[in-house]
Amino acid sequence: MSSLETPVxxxxxxxxxxxxxxxxxxxxxxxxxxxxxxxxxxxPGTQSYRVVGRKMADQQVGAVCAGGRH
Structure with a gap:
């Protein structure tokens, strides 16, 4: 099972x-x-989720939030 994150x-x-x-x-x-x-x-490797928010104007990361496991 791959440990790479994929966008859902x-x-x-x-x-x-x-x-x-x-x-x-x-x-x-x-x-x-x-x-x-x-x-x-x-x-899939950690069975966890992460939310990432980027400003559309400059692609600067404005928010990162780790989620729970499923």
Whole structure:
């Protein structure tokens, strides 16, 4: 069984963060749209998932979150 991650799904999203001071959700990106490409990766070797978000404008990684095992 391969231990290489494979993308399960890819989506275009507007990533938001909650701002405690204003008690509102705000756009986490820069520019007028701030869209990101969010991908869910699966690793068969560890049977785990990982979510990676990249800004579409410059491909900078903005979020990485390790998921649980299935």
């Amino acid at each position: 799904i890819t989506a275009r999203a507007t990533v938001m963060v909650y701002e405690d001071a204003s008690k509102k959700w705000i756009n986490a990106g820069t520019g007028p749209t701030g869209h990101s490409r969010v991908q869910l990766y699966y690793s």
